[in-house]
Amino acid sequence: MERRPPVTFRANGEFWKVLRARVDEHFAGRPRRDDARLYRKALVVSIWFVGSYVLLLSIQLGWLQLLLCFSFALAASAMGFNIFHDSNHGSFSSNERVNLVLSGLTAIALGAGRHFWCYKHNVLHHTFTNIFEWDDDIESRGFLRQSPRQPWLPRFRNQHIFFVAIYSLATLEWFFVKDFVEYFRMRINPYQPVSPLSKFEKLEFWLSKAGYYAIFVVLPFAILPADRVVIGLLVFHVTFSLSLTFIFQLAHAIEKSDFPEPTGNPAIIDDEWAVHEMRTTVNFAIHNKLLSWFAGGLNFQIEHHLFPQISHTHYPDISDIVRNTAREFNLPYHLYDTYLDIVKSHYRILRELGAAPAKPVTSTGANLQFTSKEGVI
Numbered sequence: 001m002e003r004r005p006p007v008t009f010r011a012n013g014e015f016w017k018v019l020r021a022r023v024d025e026h027f028a029g030r031p032r033r034d035d036a037r038l039y040r041k042a043l044v045v046s047i048w049f050v051g052s053y054v055l056l057l058s059i060q061l062g063w064l065q066l067l068l069c070f071s072f073a074l075a076a077s078a079m080g081f082n083i084f085h086d087s088n089h090g091s092f093s094s095n096e097r098v099n100l101v102l103s104g105l106t107a108i109a110l111g112a113g114r115h116f117w118c119y120k121h122n123v124l125h126h127t128f129t130n131i132f133e134w135d136d137d138i139e140s141r142g143f144l145r146q147s148p149r150q151p152w153l154p155r156f157r158n159q160h161i162f163f164v165a166i167y168s169l170a171t172l173e174w175f176f177v178k179d180f181v182e183y184f185r186m187r188i189n190p191y192q193p194v195s196p197l198s199k200f201e202k203l204e205f206w207l208s209k210a211g212y213y214a215i216f217v218v219l220p221f222a223i224l225p226a227d228r229v230v231i232g233l234l235v236f237h238v239t240f241s242l243s244l245t246f247i248f249q250l251a252h253a254i255e256k257s258d259f260p261e262p263t264g265n266p267a268i269i270d271d272e273w274a275v276h277e278m279r280t281t282v283n284f285a286i287h288n289k290l291l292s293w294f295a296g297g298l299n300f301q302i303e304h305h306l307f308p309q310i311s312h313t314h315y316p317d318i319s320d321i322v323r324n325t326a327r328e329f330n331l332p333y334h335l336y337d338t339y340l341d342i343v344k345s346h347y348r349i350l351r352e353l354g355a356a357p358a359k360p361v362t363s364t365g366a367n368l369q370f371t372s373k374e375g376v377i
Contacts, residue, residue, distance in 0.1 A: 005266040007244075009273040015329045016274035022321050023062060023307065025353055033094045037313040041293065042092075042102075049075040049109065053216075056232070058221050065224075069232045073239035074294075080110055081296030082246065082312075088118050089308045093096050104204065111171070111212040113179035115201050120188045126308060130252050130259045130280040131269070133191040138253060140166065143174075145353045146253045149261055152357050160351035167249070170241035175212070179205075247341065251301035253284050256334040277293040277305045278326055282334040284342040286319065302333065 032228035052072035056065055086092040087102035107114040120136040128134035132149035140146065143166050144158040159166075162295045181187075183205060187192045197205070258279040262269055264272065267274055281302045285291050291299055297312030298304060303319055326333040 007131060007134060007262045007267045007269060009269045009276060010271060013272040013275065015278075015325065016272055018324065018329075019274065019306070023310075023318055026318060026321060031094060032118060032310040032314065032352065033091055034348055035311045035313045038082070038086065038092065038311050041313075045075060045078045045116050046084055049079050057220065062228065065228065065232060065362070066235060067191065069235040073236045074243060076110055076236075076240050077243040077247075078294055078296075080112075081247065081294065081298060084110060084112070085296055085298075086312060088114065091309045104208070107208050108211040108215075109173035111209070111216065113182065113205055114208065115197060115205060116179060116182045116188065116194065119194055120192075122308070124188065124192060126305060127273070129277060129305065130257060134287065135194065135252075136188050137248065139189045144350070146249075146350070147259045148353060149259055150353075152353075154355040154356075157356060159354040160347055162243060163350055164242070167245040167336055168238045168241050170245050172237045172241070179209070216327060217248045247295050247298050250284060250342045250346050251298065252280060253349060254282055254336075254342055255349050256332070256336075256345070257282050274306060275329075278302065278331045278333065281305045282336065282342070284336040285317075285339040286316070286335065287337075292316070299339075 049072070052068055052075050056068040056072055059065055059068065083092065083102055087099045087106065090099050092099050092102055103114055107117075115360065125135050125137045128146070130138060130147065132138065132147045138146040138150075142153075143155075144159050144163055145152060179353075182194065183197075186196065187193055220232070224232075260269055260271075260276065271279065283302050284299050286299055288299070297315045300312070300315035300319060303310075303315040303322055305323065307318070310318070315316040323333045336345065
């Protein structure tokens with residue numbers, strides 16, 4: 001499949017110009033990265049991650065090892081949210097070498113293929129948010145339907161019942177299957193090819209994977225009984241997977257967000273890019289300080305999508321600027337007050353997207369339609 005011309009957006013309008021000017025004024029020359037709060041958090045998360053793993057390999061009590069598997073998985077999630085994510089956006093430090101080093105080290109610690117993740121997240125997801133066949137975050141290898149633009153299949157009918165089971169396998173599939181499929185096929189998904197890797201990027205991929213498997217797969221089997229390692233790996237990956245997916249998937253695949261469809265050839269979205277992000281992105285539980293700390297500010301998803309190169313510790317400081325500017329331009333600022341509220345919304349939209357589309361009354365009975373709260377799409 002040949003690479004398609006990318007979806008384009010209308011020329012930048014006044015909203016984006018005004019918002020950027022106000023955020024610039026807020027910082028008034030102060031650094032947007034290198035935040036001491038983020039550095040302290042990274043240190044705490046790293047100690048939590050290393051400490052959990054060392055204890056896990058050292059302690060022989062089975063029940064305590066199980067608890068440490070949970071702790072290690074949550075620490076890995078916190079590392080992904082706070083260090084891996086920010087460094088790959090270049091928002092951890094103003095020194096690009098620091099970002100690259102942190103990105104590479106955390107890729108080894110977490111098992112992720114850094115190059116492919118950066119392309120699917122930084123390029124596809126952040127640019128083409130909620131656009132079917134472009135945003136890989138609403139792709140699930142055909143297991144779930146997360147966009148009304150995605151053709152309905154009978155297997156989606158009960159996805160609101162089994163989606164948690166799919167989510168629980170996310171990191172196992174990602175680290176042990178998906179990265180390698182992407183490497184050898186050079187495709188993120190059926191719709192999106194990847195540019196060829198340089199020799200250095202190929203070397204980095206294999207060294208990163210080798211380091212991860214040696215430290216976090218082979219070493220446990222060399223020290224601990226095999227049955228405990230297998231159980232521990234399952235507990236770790238189920239916990240890790242659910243903690244990641246129940247943050248990342250909640251900010252877009254919910255009832256309040258739009259799923260726009262490009263028109264024309266080449267394809268175009270009528271909104272300017274920043275307005276598109278306001279319509280497709282949702283904040284949640286922004287006053288929950290514990291969640292904000294753990295999730296690396298990803299509950300401030302609107303601010304993150306608009307300003308991904310600002311350290312996430314600044315998002316609460318600029319959220320009122322974004323909200324007030326959106327109100328002035330009559331744009332949505334989607335917000336769920338609590339974490340439970342957005343989980344429920346995610347469940348409801350999966351249930352609706354999984355339901356068989358109603359057939360319009362026609363002589364042929366063809367052309368299935370998807371019915372949403374706003375009507376037929």
